[in-house]
Amino acid sequence: MSGAQGMEPDKAPLMEVLRDDPALAAQLRKSVQVLADHAPDPAMGQMLRQVLSGDKNLRDVFAGTDFPEMFRPYTEAAVAEVAHMTDEEKEASVEQGRSQIDAAYEAARATQSAPASGEVDDDEYFRNRGSILKSEW
Numbered sequence: 001m002s003g004a005q006g007m008e009p010d011k012a013p014l015m016e017v018l019r020d021d022p023a024l025a026a027q028l029r030k031s032v033q034v035l036a037d038h039a040p041d042p043a044m045g046q047m048l049r050q051v052l053s054g055d056k057n058l059r060d061v062f063a064g065t066d067f068p069e070m071f072r073p074y075t076e077a078a079v080a081e082v083a084h085m086t087d088e089e090k091e092a093s094v095e096q097g098r099s100q101i102d103a104a105y106e107a108a109r110a111t112q113s114a115p116a117s118g119e120v121d122d123d124e125y126f127r128n129r130g131s132i133l134k135s136e137w
Contacts, residue, residue, distance in 0.1 A: 022108035
């Protein structure tokens with residue numbers, strides 16, 4: 001995978017379906033980076049770094065390896081950690097996660113580029129076109 005057209009590999013979404021959701025794309029990229037940095041198998045870490053650089057496709061890596069089994073110890077440890085948390089700790093963790101996601105969306109929204117000159121932003125057009133009764137139809 002070479003990333004989205006015209007985007008640097010470290011900015012392109014890892015999955016094309018996330019092209020229009022930069023905050024979620026950034027969250028996925030961050031998660032894959034954490035997995036690459038802490039992979040229990042050096043070969044898996046290298047594959048994930050290739051995904052991050054755009055040399056490999058995330059779906060292919062996931063489908064073509066024993067990915068779930070390799071990371072089972074990490075998921076089991078996370079589940080065990082949550083099981084020992086109090087309700088207040090869980091709620092605080094949820095709120096922290098929501099805040100981080102909201103901040104990521106705000107940052108993505110602030111850095112999204114406006115349409116190139118000449119391009120019409122359909123959402124903006126429909127938001128600002130006014131009433132049909134006032135149009136010159």
